[in-house]
Amino acid sequence: MRGKHVAIAVLPACLLSACNRHQSTLAPFGADAADIRHLFIIMLVGAVIIAGAVALLMRHAVRAPEGAISHQKGMRIVLWLGGIIPTVVLMGLLAYSLPYMRPRPVAPADLQIAVDGEQFWWRVTYRPAGATSVDSANEIRIPTGRTVAFRLSAGDVVHSFWIPGLAGKMDMIPGRTNDLIVRADKPGRYRGQCAEFCGLSHALMAFDVIAMPPAAFDAWLAGQRRPAQARDGEGARLFAANGCNGCHAIAGVTAPTRIGPDLTHFGSRRTLAAGILPMTQAHVAAFIRHPEKTKPGVRMPSFPQLSDDQALALARYLQGLK
């Protein structure tokens, strides 16, 4: 009996621990997520009121003596509580929530960010109006206070793009482009996650989201447009000798390729391997030698032949790409 009570108390606490302000619809930093939370709270309060009322009615019905109300009165209760009131309530909720579903207007001058889901990472291309596009991966930065149009697609299987604090989720479907129009309001570091099972490492397919004030964002994007500041040396040699450049592009250093994540400004990312590992030299070196140990089914071969020193040299080289 005691154990049961403890379990009842602990269970909601476990659920609550999953809440955090980086990845939660209940802690919105964008207008659409705020709408979703608003509607959710209305639904929640309404549901609690209705469930309470039904429970009270049931208690009353069970306790009332037989024949306490006439047949006709009973039928009228069924008509009102079972038919008319639910219909009116549902109609009201529908009419109230429909305006929230109206898509945000978007202008040709708004920033477009193309995001492709790949097993198990994110290809990101910034397309500012009237300027050349910028390739990146596994991290998305957006300006606050401006409308941003995500153009979502996928390279292999169906994925789903979800930044809970920003907006609802949207599927990424190979051969199709889905538009998700958003507006961030609060600067900060947040997190997104693939929300459609896409293979072994589906759960390990996340990304950092950084919302920045518009001026800071523009400066950052201008920096990203510059080619990589790569240093020559052991790392650069190993990168070419091991064929890393066949899959990974470093703008200004290697020929363009689209098989793996773009590494041009790898060193300025906050996390490694699609939001999974902290960006430390040890983690980068370990990931390069055995990516499958972090992400089962990963589409990058392992490089067990690299010595510890070689892996560290590669890590140092890549983290120098700011």
Added chain:
Amino acid sequence: MKRWLQRASRLRVTLWTLIVPPTVWAVHFLFSYLWAAISCEKIGEWALFPTAFAIGTVIALVLIVASGVIAWQQSRTPGDPPPHQEGTDIDRLRFLAYSTMLLAGLSFVAVLFTALPVIMLGDCR
């Protein structure tokens, strides 16, 4: 109105008239979806919106209400006196009329639920 109701009460509810309200709902539903799909795909927006759509919705609602009122009239036909040992024509009529009336109520709400998003969103995305 009274004359009209009297004439309506002379109509007989049958299994065929029973399916009028849900059929109107189905046609309205199908038409809404086809129209939205084709119009959005070909033109990129709701071309004839909203007048034609509103008129169609009103026609559907009127048809449903009409069959509901007729059914309501006939469901008030006095029943046979007890004992209720076997099914009689009157029982059958009362049952069909009552079912038609309930279906009309359901279809009315369903048509409104279909139409509301179209009228309030009116956007292809």
